Amino acid sequence: MAKVINGNEFVNEVENTxxxxxxxxxxxxxxxxxxxxxxxxxxxxNMGDKAKFFKIDVDESRNIAQKYKIAAVPTMIIFKDGVPVENLAGFMPEQNIVSKVKAYL
Incomplete structure (x- = not known):
């Protein structure tokens, strides 16, 4: 299950992971x-422990949204070792998201 996180959790769970x-x-x-x-x-x-999944409410965590230049929602960012490697803007079918994530595993 994807957990909604805030600023402090973001640093620990995303940037320092x-x-x-x-x-x-x-x-x-x-x-x-x-x-x-x-x-x-x-x-x-479905991806279990192969990758971690989190959600950020842009209205609650504006500083993070600004840091990563989120101009539209929904936007997914794939991070590899704490560094953003790909932005996925808008709605995407499950198989598209899975294939994008698998490319970085």
Missing amino acids: KGVVVVDFFADWCGPCKMLAPVFEGVSN
């Missing part, structure tokens, strides 16, 4: 974000 971490930047008012949420959960559950 080895391996692959996928972060979904979302907002409660965003329709496409609501469509992506169950897909993101599915990817998180």
Whole structure:
């Protein structure tokens, strides 16, 4: 299950982590974000411990959204060893997300 994290957790769980971490930047008012949420959960559950999955509410964590230049939601960023390696903007089907994540495993 993808956990919603905040600024302090973001540093520990994403920026200071080895391996692959996928972060979904979302907002409660965003329709496409609501469509992506169950897909993101599915990817998180299916990929198990191969990668970590987290969510950031851009309204609650504006500083993180600004740091990573999130201009639209939903946007997913794939991190490898704490460094952003790919941005995925908008809704994507599960198989597309899985193939993008697998490329960095």
